[in-house]
Each structure stands twice: as structure tokens, then as C-alpha cells.
Amino acid sequence: xxxxxxxxxxxxxxxxxxxxxxxxxxxxxxxxxxxxxxxxxxxxxxxxxxxxxxxxxxxxxxxxxxxxxxxxxxxxxxxxxxxxxxxxxxxxxxxxxxxxxxxxxxxxxxxxxxxxxxxxxxxxxxxxxxxxxxxxxxxxxxxxxxxxxxxxxxxxxxxxxxxxxxxxxxxxxxxxxxxxxxxxxxxxxxxxxxxxxxxxxxxxxxxxxxxxxxxxxxxxxxxxxxxxxxxxxxxxxxxxxxxxxxxxxxxxxxxxxxxxxxxxxxxxxxxxxxxxxxxxxxxxxxxxxxxxxxxxxxxxxxxxxxxxxxxxxxxxxxxxxxxxxxxxxxxxxxxxxxxxxxxxxxxxxxx
Amino acid sequence: xxxxxxxxxxxxxxxxxxxxxxxxxxxxxxxxxxxxxxxxxxxxxxxxxxxxxxxxxxxxxxxxxxxxxxxxxxxxxxxxxxxxxxxxxxxxxxxxxxxxxxxxxxxxxxxxxxxxxxxxxxxxxxxxxxxxxxxxxxxxxxxxxxxxxxxxxxxxxxxxxxxxxxxxxxxxxxxxxxxxxxxxxxxxxxxxxxxxxxxxxxxxxxxxxxxxxxxxxxxxxxxxxxxxxxxxxxxxxxxxxxxxxxxxxxxxxxxxxxxxxxxxxxxxxxxxxxxxxxxxxxxxxxxxxxxxxxxxxxxxxxxxxxxxxxxxxxxxxxxxxxxxxxxxxxxxxxxxxxxxxxxxxxxxxxx
Numbered sequence: 001x002x003x004x005x006x007x008x009x010x011x012x013x014x015x016x017x018x019x020x021x022x023x024x025x026x027x028x029x030x031x032x033x034x035x036x037x038x039x040x041x042x043x044x045x046x047x048x049x050x051x052x053x054x055x056x057x058x059x060x061x062x063x064x065x066x067x068x069x070x071x072x073x074x075x076x077x078x079x080x081x082x083x084x085x086x087x088x089x090x091x092x093x094x095x096x097x098x099x100x101x102x103x104x105x106x107x108x109x110x111x112x113x114x115x116x117x118x119x120x121x122x123x124x125x126x127x128x129x130x131x132x133x134x135x136x137x138x139x140x141x142x143x144x145x146x147x148x149x150x151x152x153x154x155x156x157x158x159x160x161x162x163x164x165x166x167x168x169x170x171x172x173x174x175x176x177x178x179x180x181x182x183x184x185x186x187x188x189x190x191x192x193x194x195x196x197x198x199x200x201x202x203x204x205x206x207x208x209x210x211x212x213x214x215x216x217x218x219x220x221x222x223x224x225x226x227x228x229x230x231x232x233x234x235x236x237x238x239x240x241x242x243x244x245x246x247x248x249x250x251x252x253x254x255x256x257x258x259x260x261x262x263x264x265x266x267x268x269x270x271x272x273x274x275x276x277x278x279x280x281x282x283x284x285x286x287x288x289x290x291x292x293x294x295x296x297x298x299x300x301x302x303x304x305x306x307x308x309x310x311x312x313x314x315x316x317x318x319x320x321x322x323x324x325x326x327x328x329x330x331x332x333x334x335x336x337x338x339x340x341x342x343x344x345x346x347x348x349x350x351x
Numbered sequence: 352x353x354x355x356x357x358x359x360x361x362x363x364x365x366x367x368x369x370x371x372x373x374x375x376x377x378x379x380x381x382x383x384x385x386x387x388x389x390x391x392x393x394x395x396x397x398x399x400x401x402x403x404x405x406x407x408x409x410x411x412x413x414x415x416x417x418x419x420x421x422x423x424x425x426x427x428x429x430x431x432x433x434x435x436x437x438x439x440x441x442x443x444x445x446x447x448x449x450x451x452x453x454x455x456x457x458x459x460x461x462x463x464x465x466x467x468x469x470x471x472x473x474x475x476x477x478x479x480x481x482x483x484x485x486x487x488x489x490x491x492x493x494x495x496x497x498x499x500x501x502x503x504x505x506x507x508x509x510x511x512x513x514x515x516x517x518x519x520x521x522x523x524x525x526x527x528x529x530x531x532x533x534x535x536x537x538x539x540x541x542x543x544x545x546x547x548x549x550x551x552x553x554x555x556x557x558x559x560x561x562x563x564x565x566x567x568x569x570x571x572x573x574x575x576x577x578x579x580x581x582x583x584x585x586x587x588x589x590x591x592x593x594x595x596x597x598x599x600x601x602x603x604x605x606x607x608x609x610x611x612x613x614x615x616x617x618x619x620x621x622x623x624x625x626x627x628x629x630x631x632x633x634x635x636x637x638x639x640x641x642x643x644x645x646x647x648x649x650x651x652x653x654x655x656x657x658x659x660x661x662x663x664x665x666x667x668x669x670x671x672x673x674x675x676x677x678x679x680x681x682x683x684x685x686x687x688x689x690x691x692x693x694x695x696x697x698x699x700x701x702x
Contacts, residue, residue: 005438005439006364010676012676012677012678013357013677013678013679013680013681014677014695017691017692017695018695018699020692021692021695021696021699025692047405049403052400052403052414052416054398054416054418054423054451056418056420056451056452058451058452058453059452059453059454060454061416061418061423061449061451061454063403063414063416063425065403065405065412065414067405067407067412069407072405072412074414074427076425076447076449076456078449078453078454078455079454080452080453080454083453083454083685084685084686086453087356087685088356088453088455088685089679089680089681089682089685089688090685092454092455092456092679092680094456094678094679096427098412098427098429100405100407100409100412101407101409101410101431102409102410102429102431102434102437102439103410103411103412103429103430103431103434103443104429104439104443105427105443105445110677110678110679110680112679112680112688113680113688113691113692116688116689143686144686145682145685145686145687145688145689146688147689148688148689149688149689172686175684175686175687175690178690179687179689179690179693325361325363325676326363326364326365326461327363327364327445327461328364328440328443328445328461328463329364329440329443329461329463329464330364330440331440331496333526334434334435334438334439334440334441334496335435335494335495335496335523335526336496336526336530337440337463337464337467337496337497337499337500338467338496338498338499338500338530339526339529339530340368340464341368341371341372341376341464342530344365344368344369344372345372348369348372
């Protein structure tokens with residue numbers, strides 16, 4: 001069949017949810033992490049650029065492009081911490097894949113839900129290489145929109161089955177327990193972040209305040225722990241006290257971006273960090289010993305979105321969970337764009 | 352009525368054509384030029400950045416963002432000169448407007464057709480300030496997808512009613528004449544570019560080859576002419592001999608971008624140019640005398656796309672020519688993204 005050149009497959013929110021449910025959340029996370037892992041192994045092949053950010057007093061709107069030479073992808077994503085006050089998401093996103101050789105879009109997809117999944121999959125992938133292999137207990141600090149996805153990714157990829165939850169709003173922790181009930185976790189809702197850390201081999205911080213916060217102080221962090229720092233992801237928004245960073249071996253996605261947006265914005269610009277892809281590709285060690293504090297300073301990078309879109313594109317070919325969007329002008333003769341307009345006019349019913 | 356937070360209005364190619372036909376091409380061009388003119392007058396208000404380009408051997412994919420502080424916009428656009436060989440457009444595009452205060456998209460629109468219109472509207476707007484006011488004859492060199500839109504914009508805004516057409520492929524000129532028949536032009540199809548320039552007060556170059564070409568040589572360009580150079584719009588792609596540039600007063604959209612992509616990539620990086628917005632805002636003179644050669648070195652800038660999307664958004668509120676796209680996840684409780692997934696599962700029919 002000839003492709004319809006005007007059509008771009010579109011994965012709506014509704015179809016994304018159907019796709020995730022058809023595959024199963026944990027299997028989706030495992031397979032998605034596999035796609036991210038595969039792309040991290042060919043990291044050097046990608047065009048990489050820090051995201052293009054438009055900051056305002058209320059938040060940020062970003063474009064995150066990348067390309068592997070054959071396929072181009074970008075994500076539109078906002079971050080507006082105060083959005084929840086009027087019933088909106090803090091983060092919404094959508095993304096596009098396109099064919100590098102002709103520039104035609106291949107896929108348009110919602111990415112609000114997909115971003116939550118890819119962030120969680122990347123965190124768990126990092127932990128697979130960095131957390132103590134015996135880790136089963138995770139402190140989960142910040143129990144908002146990301147929390148359940150983080151929990152399930154760490155269960156599926158790392159084997160976490162005990163969650164110690166803390167949020168400044170206890171109802172968020174209760175929501176988490178309710179949503180994750182029956183999925184194989186033991187829960188403890190804690191009154192403080194410090195209490196949440198008791199006995200945890202992994203701590204995930206995923207709070208939403210847009211400011212320099214100190215969710216973790218130095219005295220709270222014991223030897224051997226893996227810190228998955230997700231919420232500190234834009235200039236002026238951090239979660240960890242700088243002293244923790246200095247005691248940790250720090251792993252990042254893309255240093256030019258993380259030094260601006262991540263926890264390490266608190267450190268000198270030449271502070272040594274290891275790139276996660278190097279660990280995944282076997283070019284740098286992950287965890288070396290039981291006493292080491294490892295820190296994944298997650299900010300989210302375009303290649304992870306690329307992997308996620310690539311994964312979704314492969315699934316929809318099988319599941320047909322997409323709509324056809326009339327996004328591209330397709331005149332019979334490419335140089336005759338105006339003629340297409342004239343023919344549309346001729347085809348209209350007489351007034 | 353409460354807005355549906357998950358929905359983004361989407362203007363398909365089909366609806367864009369209906370919108371243009373409902374308004375009328377020339378009126379659309381005049382009104383669109385008015386929006387561009389209004390935005391050029393408040394130029395300094397906008398966030399400006401050179402487009403983010405991903406170059407490959409076959410072409411380029413670009414993201415062009417901007418913001419006026421209240422509304423953010425970006426365009427995705429490709430440029431692949433060889434696309435016509437397999438029946439595809441050289442340039443396709445789509446664009447988005449979003450609310451700066453919460454980051455939520457306000458509009459997704461096709462922009463392949465809209466880009467042709469905004470490019471033509473910008474060219475004609477520039478000519479309104481730069482071409483001899485008595486100009487009625489335009490040489491139109493390159494008779495591809497852009498040509499008819501340029502012709503109609505110059506008719507609607509400048510009063511051009513005689514076209515001297517030249518294309519290396521005569522069938523392209525014939526297509527132009529066929530499409531524009533009955534719209535108020537006298538035509539002359541010419542055998543060479545030089546012949547096309549005879550008696551023309553304005554020359555528009557809009558060819559598509561991705562290389563340093565010399566569509567116009569110095570001896571062809573007489574005193575007093577206005578040159579609308581549209582086709583030289585990416586690194587390595589120019590249309591004019593550098594000697595013409597040195598005899599002209601050069602007007603550009605955004606110097607940091609034009610110096611990389613426009614005709615002036617052939618000149619030293621500090622060569623003096625005037626920004627078009629300054630002329631529109633009355634801060635710099637346009638045409639000063641009858642002998643002056645004026646050159647609008649058009650490459651297309653994000654603010655023009657912003658104006659075009661702003662114009663379309665205003666029209667669709669009235670005409671309802673859009674679809675509702677389920678692009679944004681909208682859980683009842685913003686922090687409960689995972690719960691939305693669970694509720695979708697509960698709503699599914701039993702297997």
C-alpha cells in the first residue's frame with residue numbers, strides 16, 4: 001500500500017493509556033528501559049544539545065531535540081510547579097519522531113504519561129548499575145505524579161519491594177499507597193524525610209518545589225546508599241544539601257545540561273562526574289564498593305525521550321492504538337502547493 | 352463552560368485550506384501581514400534565539416521558538432531540496448502556541464501552507480517599506496511551491512500586477528501562470544533570469560537548490576531595484592553574487608540568524624545591515640532614494656511564525672475550523688497521574 005504522505009500517526013492520551021495497559025506497566029517499564037539502555041550504548045552516535053529553554057516567572061517551556069542520524073526526535077515539555085493549584089499538571093509534554101532523510105514526521109505522541117514512564121525507567125536503569133545489588137527498600141520522598149512510576153520501575157528492574165514514603169502533604173502518600181495496593185509492596189508512611197531514610201538502601205527524591213530546597217541534609221545520608229535525585233531539574237531547583245554531593249560519586253546524563261539544571265549546579269563547573277552512558281557501555285565503573293554513596297543526578301535528557309518515542313512507535317505498529325493526523329500538506333505535485341488550494345476550492349460545494 | 356484541559360485545538364491541512372478559502376487568499380495575506388507588522392513593532396519584547404538546526408547530508412530539521420512573555424510559540428520545519436524527487440514537499444512544517452503562564456499548548460497547526468503564506472506576507476511587508484512605491488512589475492525567479500503566494504502577496508500589499516517568470520524548468524512557470532490565471536496579473540514567461548529582470552522594479556528569487564548558486568549576477572541588477580531574496584536561507588545555500596550585496600542596502604530579520612543562513616553569509620560578519628523591524632517601527636529609514644538598490648535578505652524568523660499562529664488562532668475561534676486533539680493528560684487530581692491510568696483500566700470492558 002502506498003503511504004499517505006499527509007498522515008502522521010498520533011498517539012493520544014487515551015491511546016497511550018490503552019497501550020500501557022495492554023502491555024502492562026511493569027513490562028512497559030522493563031522494555032522501555034531496554035530501549036534506553038540500547039540507545040545509551042550508542043550514545044556517541046547522537047546529536048546532543050542542551051535543551052532549549054524559555055524561562056518565565058511561573059515556569060519553563062523547553063524543546064529537547066536529538067537525532068541518531070536516521071531518526072530525529074524532539075519533546076515539548078513545560079515545568080510549572082504552581083499549576084496544581086488550578087487543577088493542571090506541573091509537567092505536560094508531547095513529542096515527535098521524524099525521518100532525517102526527508103524531514104517528514106513519523107509520529108506525534110502525548111508524552112505527559114510517557115515522560116513519567118521514561119523518567120522512572122531511566123532512574124531504575126541507573127540504579128541497576130549503581131545501587132547495592134541487595135537493595136530492596138527505597139525511601140520515596142515526594143509522592144506526587146511521578147511517585148508510583150518510580151516505585152514500579154524500581155520494583156521491575158531492581159527488585160525493590162519495600163517503600164518508605166514521605167511527602168509534606170500526607171494525602172499524597174496515602175494516594176500512593178492506594179494506587180500501589182496489591183502490586184507487591186510493603187509500605188510505611190513516614191512523618192519526616194529522615195524517618196523515611198531509616199533502613200533504606202535507595203532514596204528517591206522527587207519533589208516539585210521550584211526553589212533551592214534541602215530535602216536531604218548531610219547527616220541523613222549514611223554510607224552505601226544510592227540516591228536517585230529526580231526533582232532537582234532546573235536552574236534554582238535543587239533538593240540535596242551540597243555536602244551530600246561532595247561525599248557522593250556523581251553520575252549524570254549529559255554534563256553540559258546537568259551542570260545548569262541538576263543538583264551539581266551547586267558545585268564548581270569542573271567538579272568531576274561520570275556519565276551514565278559510560279557505565280552502561282562498560283567504559284566506566286558503576287558501584288565499586290559497599291560503602292560508596294552513589295548519586296544519580298537525574299534531569300532528563302533528550303535521548304531518553306527519543307528511546308521512549310522509538311519504543312512507542314514500535315508498539316503502535318502492532319497494536320494499532322493511534323489516530324491518523326492530517327498534518328502534512330501533500331499536493332499531487334510537490335511544487336504545486338497553491339494548486340492544492342485551488343483544487344480544494346473546486347471541490348467545495350457551491351455556496 | 353469549563354475548558355477541557357486535555358484538549359488542544361488542531362488545525363489540519365484540510366481545515367487550513369478551508370480557512371484560507373473562507374477568508375480569501377489575498378485578504379488572508381493582508382491580515383497576516385498586519386499581524387506580522389504589529390509583532391515587528393513590539394520586536395524588543397520577544398525572546399529571540401537563532402533556530403535550533405539539525406543538519407544532515409540530505410537536509411535540515413529545525414525548531415524555531417519564540418515568546419512575547421504571554422504566549423510561547425515554536426515551529427518544526429524541515430528543508431530537504433531533493434524531496435520533490437519522490438513526490439514529497441521540500442519544506443513541511445507544523446507549529447504550536449502555548450500559554451507561558453502554565454505551559455499548556457493552546458494550538459497545534461499545520462504550517463506547510465501557513466509557512467508559504469507567512470513567508471510571502473513578510474516579503475511583501477518588507478517591499479511595502481523598501482520597494483519603489485510605483486513598482487508594478489516583479490521578476491519572479493524560481494516558480495516552485497512558494498511562487499504563487501509571493502505573487503499574490505505582492506499584488507495585495509504592494510500593487511504588483513505584472514509578473515515576469517523564470518524557472519530552469521519551464522513547466523514550473525506554466526504551472527504558475529495556470530494557477531494565477533484570472534487573478535489580475537499580466538504574465539511573461541522568460542527564457543533566462545536576465546530576460547525576466549527587464550523592466551522589473553522588484554525581483555524575487557525563490558529557488559530551491561541547496562548550494563551556492565548565482566541566480567543573479569551583478570551586471571543584471573540595475574539602479575533603483577528592490578531585491579526580495581527568499582531562496583538563500585541556509586548555510587551553503589545562496590542565490591546572489593556577492594557583488595550585488597555590496598551595492599545594496601541590506602535589510603534582514605534577525606542578524607545572528609541571517610549571517611549564518613542568508614545571502615550575507617557571503618559577507619564579513621560585521622558587514623552593516625538594517626533590521627526590518629526597525630524600519631517597520633520607524634526607527635530606521637526604508638527606501639531613501641530612487642537609485643538605491645534595496646535587498647531584503649529573507650530567511651524566515653520565529654516571530655513571523657508566531658504572528659501567523661496567532662492570526663490562525665484568532666480566526667478558528669470564529670470559524671470553528673479545527674479538531675479537538677486529546678494531547679494532554681488531565682487527571683482529576685493533578686498529582687494523581689498514575690490513578691488516571693488505574694481508572695482507565697477499571698473503565699475497560701472485562702476481557
